[in-house]
Amino acid sequence: MRIVKLSSQSLLFPSPESALRDPNGLLAIGGDLTVPRLREAYEHGIFPWYSPGKAILWWSPDPRAVLFPAERHLSRSLKRFLRSNPFCITLNHDFAAVIAACAHRPHEGSWIGPEMLHAYLQLHLLGYAHSVEVWQQGQLVGGMYGVAQGALFCGESMFSHVSNASKCALMAFCRHFAAYGGELIDCQVLNAHSAQLGAREIPRPRHQFLQQLSDLQRKPLAPGCWLLQVLPPQ
Incomplete structure (x- = not known):
């Protein structure tokens, strides 16, 4: 199989089934991050992931990491932590600040460059992308963002400036999303953090x-799911 180079004249992607095995899920290169192309990608289980300043790479890995909200897992220590109610958790209060914090990781590096920041902010302004914010004493200390696809939510990235902030964001979102009819969260690729919270792999x-x-x-989803609001902690 060969990587397909996307045409600037077409929004069409190759079938996800034609993605490479190594590296797992690499499907296409090039194109752009306009809202129409991003919407086309997410509608077919494809997402961009590449280093800033390099060519855009498009992926659809197999297996796929997912989290069913009903399967979310809270450890005993996280349950104890939540009982102390240290955070205020909100929905769609500051998408720009959340994605900027996800991009700024001095000790980890980030794949979210200026082009990605602009593209997903446009998705948010048009109502396709959403954020969860975690506040402590008025300061943004954690959060996550992603792209809505009906009753499925494509999680993109999260950050945490204090212990458990990103975990609390995801757990609160799971409960909220399920309450409005959401059934599945796409985590893309399984890692230790998402697995600890209940994510698992399914075939693509x-x-x-x-x-x-x-x-x-x-x-x-039920009306009101994406309105600005405060979320219960879990």
Whole structure:
């Protein structure tokens, strides 16, 4: 298989089934990060991930890491932590600050460059991308953002400036999303952090993740899901 170079004249992507095995999920190169192209990508289980200043790379890994909200896992220590109620958790109060914090990781590096920042801010302004913010004494200390696809939410990135902030963001969002009819959170690639919270891998093929994506895109959420609001801690 060969990596497809995207045409600037077309928004079409190759089938996710044609993605490379090594590196896992690499599907295409090039194109742009305009809202129409990003929407086309997410509708087909494809997302951009590349180093700032380099060519845009598009991915659809197999297996796919997902989190079913009902399967979210709170450890005993996290439950004790939540009982202390140290945070105020909000939805869509400051998307720009959340994605900027995800991009600024001095000790880790980041794949979120200026082009990505601008692109996802445009998605947010048009109502397609959303953020969860974690506040402590009025300061933003954690959060996450992603792209909505009906009853499926594509998680993109999260950050934490204090212990447990990003975990609390995800747990609060799981509860909120499920309450409005959300059924699945796409975590893209499994890591120790997401696995600890209940994420697991499922196959990508059309009878698994891609089929669920297609089905859930057509399921509307209850009204008010994405309105600015304060979320219960978990």
